[in-house]
Amino acid sequence: MSIDTEKRRIPSILKPYSSFDGSKLNTSLSQNKVRFEDSSVELVLHEVLESNRFQRYELLVSEVKEQQFGDEKFQQIFVESKKCASLLDANFGMLVESLLSANWLHRNETSREVYKDFVIELLVAHNNYTSLAVSKLVQQFVPKDDERAGWSYGKPGEEKVQMFEPIHDLIVRLKNVIPMIFDIILVQMRKSFPYFKKPTHVVCGYLHNTLWMTEYSPMFTEELLEIIFSRMVVVDVNAPRNEIEDAEYPEDDAQMFSMEVKTVDGAEDEENTVMKLPLAETLDCCMEMMFEYISKHLSTDSSNAADRMFRLLLNLFDKQILPTHNTHHVQFLLFYLCSFKPSYVEYFVMYLWKQVGNPNVSTPMRQAAVGYIASILARGKFVQLSLLKTMLQELANWAYKYIQRADSMQHNQSLKAHMVFYSVCQTIFYVVAFRSRQLTANAKNLTFLQTLQLSSIVTCHLNPLRVCLPAVATAFAGVTRAHQLAYCHTILERNARRKLATVYKNDAQTPEECLDTFFPFDPYMLKKSGKRIDSIFLKYEASEAEEDNGISSPEMRGRKRCESMSEDVDDFIHEIKRLKNGASSENGETHFSYSYGVSPGFHS
Template sequence: MSVYSASMATTPILKSANTSLNRKKIHERIRNTVQFQLISQNGLRKVLEDASKGINVGAYEDYIRAMHDVDLSDPDFGVLIKESRQCIELLKPHKFTLFVETLICLNWINRNETLIVEYQEFLIDLLSEHNKYTSFALSKLIQFWVPKPIDESFWKNGVPDERIKFFLNYVHQTLGKILDVIPMANDFAIEVIEKLFPYYTKPSYVIAGYMNNMMWMMEYRPMFREDLLQILFKNFVLMDVSVRRSDIEAAERLSQDAEEIFKMDADDVKLQNQEGMQHPIAQTIDICLNKLFEYITAQCQSNPNEDSNKTTLRCSHFFKILMKSFEDYILPTHKTNHIQFVMFYFCSLRTSISESFISYLCSKVWDPNVATTVRQSSVGYIASLLARGKFISQQRIKHTLHDLCRWAHDYVEKSDASQNTQNIKVHLVFYAVCEAIFYVIAFRSRDLTNSSENLTFLQSLQLSTLVTCHLNPLRVCLPAVATTFAGVTRAHQLAYCHTILERNARRKLAMVYQNEIVMPEETLDTTFPFDPYLLKKSGKYIEAVYQQYQPCEDEDPNGVHSQIATNEQRRRKRVESLMSSVDDDDFLSDPKRNKLAEHSKNYEKEILFSYGTSPGFH
């Protein structure tokens, strides 16, 4: 027995009150039903005409109240719709808005097919005559797109079962007919769809179900595709940035730990891991991106009965739509986790698409009128795509590296050696381009050093001139990128970077000791957007075209790593010696000693990060 039922059993007064309340509701419902039938006998037209003249307004109000409170039977519903259709010319917005809105809110979707068709015809006639009701009617129809909690079991991975699909089919039929006969309804529909999009914290089945209906509309309303995809990307970006990558990884690790601790049954464990992501928002993104990847595949795959040129044109048109969403929502957003892989997968479908995408990104980088943050983000996309895309040809990698290096060399020649090189924001794009060059060469070293022709190409890039220029790009690169690049260039005698890395490290520590304050962070805030994909269900689309890091076999890992280890030992001794001297210097002020000690700890952490782990180099 529940707590609620137990308390009711010991409280007869409450039970009596509750019974009286239920009895009162039943009597009220019967009274409304009888009243509705009595009012209906007079005819709806008479009720409306009298109310329009200010006569017997109470009957009109009772009619509305009865419509709202009574669960109309099919015969009563049919009579009401027929009479309402005959009185459409009377239902002017400034007089009968409440009546019409109550009529639109009636339960019509669970009726028999004859009544549903009759309701559809009435609604179209009503909106054609009085377009002021269009926005409200569309809103009520599109609200059917949002899955109800009671229907959760009928929505699996954003796909409705046959029962739900049967009712939704009538909703989409009605929407399609309204949009066909009322042109102004198109703009209203887009506004309502965007407004009713579920908040990103809603359960997965709600958001994925709503997305399913949006894609359903794209089938019978292709002209909405661009607007609907814009709405999807806007909301997906919001979801994607709302959860940190580390939170997704932590949720997966926690699930694995729990699995080991509680020794769950093997079959149950397998089922749990296959069901999806442990983080709820990551699970929503996973389901939605899986549906989007399916849609993209369908748009670009060749149909045996379709001319190949027609397929190419459709794919090209879809590329323009995706690029609009990418430029508006994804590119300007810092550190998205997965939504950008829509472009990665789309580029993998056709070589011409990847070529166009890289050309677009390069045009952003070369254009000085583009915002610096967008240019830096574009560089990150170029580097990450070249490094991670299995579908990117070696010729395209070399061609893009050549363009990046040429731009960097031109920038160095035009820059003044006497300019301020301490503030990296002044030369942010240059440093981002250099880091992209170093990253691609380090990541693709196996492909770029496997022949004398490729080595000759790397020599033509004049990497040594770039790393030794007065702007000192290695100073601001991510430690992992700089270290791996240094190992590759040393192994193949392309440039010698370790001396520069040592000098940069000594300079950083010396400046702290001299200026009494910790130096500002000199590392670029770099993001490689196509870092490993974490989502399970949609990951199958990425895995086959995604390049994992493979170190070059021709490199001398023992020599490089032994040199790195030796350098690390020297740095550690230098730090320990410096801290020892700090303790011995009585003249050194406490604030200065504390700041130096703090920096030394951070410096040790940086060394460990630089030579222990790296973004993607494992």
């Protein structure tokens, strides 16, 4: 038989690595106690190619799989494999997979270098192994579930960092010789991201390595961060505020107050920094890593680099966060980002405002954008008064024009028909009420509020107060009456007489027609990463005129009692605990309770 004929038979004899049954081979070899002889890898490959002899080839594959040899033998096999890399075509898939799967990270430095040299030589010679090689590398980024040692709150210790370093070094070297390889790396990074319910150190370890890749592959920073954002959104949605609250504060109000006072007094220990809900702990550690990453890149001396990072994260917000319903914490990445420069928060708010004013954008997206505007204007300590006034003027002007068009077109007054309008009006009411202390601090600011002609909006035929959240409407009515800007209580009483309470989802009582409102920057509930938010997050403070006139609602009077116990008490948590299933106020009236997603925050 000719050599050419033998070569043509090889594909039918040498099975690809995916179909190789290694268990039978390993069992047979272990029973016979046979080992690969000290023959060169090249000689073994030529035996297969030229003589169709497989015994020593199978022994070589088996020994590489078992890896029961020292560093010296390891180096010998990989040095020889590198020399004959051109021979390792698809017919030798079993051997290639065994070599790529070798446990190289836990060997000495020389062995690691030999492995890296082999991989580079192999992929340059045979690009069909690129996906396999990259997947083996990326899988090394995922810590084992039982390897918790060396991880502190999701961050790797020095030993873990040194273990990951050779992987990143190999990726850099591959990127230099195979420019298009990063497309394959991105695919594998998406595929290999751990399941979101994995232990905290597993998810955070992978996130740490993904962020590491952005340092030496800045061209692909957006793609890598998009992978992170998409996974963090999944974790966030599956760790809702009510579950975090129930896990952190399982007892009654008195004990909750007691716990928070201890925190204020500095009695917080290491155990108290761990979130009791596992998913919340994972999200907390991930958020802290992302805050640190943002801080590092925005504190750079290069203004262009910082601006690029801002635009990149804003783009990811548009793709991943804004369209997602019921996120609770991941959006604070943008909140934190905006605190670095006044121009950032201004750009962010104007970007959202363009979404609201664009009729080609879907109504839910426009309503979500309005919610973000309301929440950041109300909650951001870094929001300058000039931006606050500018946006209130923009919102009011838009509302006036809408009212004029609605008058001429004689539309119906249903909530669905005017969803964006009602959302804009509630934003005006909410921001005026929440920032009343700043907006009424002097005569100049009061004159500005008078120019908004709030009374015209309140008394229009669309009656926006009837669909606002009761807490927002009540707080706004108190501010406007205290400063003689508008008189809303008559309208509120008339609306109340026309409505009957209806039981909606979660057994919470809400008005018959009430906006499905989203306050994305409700109080931050994660412990470790929350320390970065505390200093830039505004809690509600009523203006002096409101307090002096004694017009605050029973909830606001309750707020003063809370403040006497702890100045840092959360805006909503105690009130919502008290009203979770509906409760009666001091005068017998029934108040409505809302989930964290719709908390106006007037109960600090």
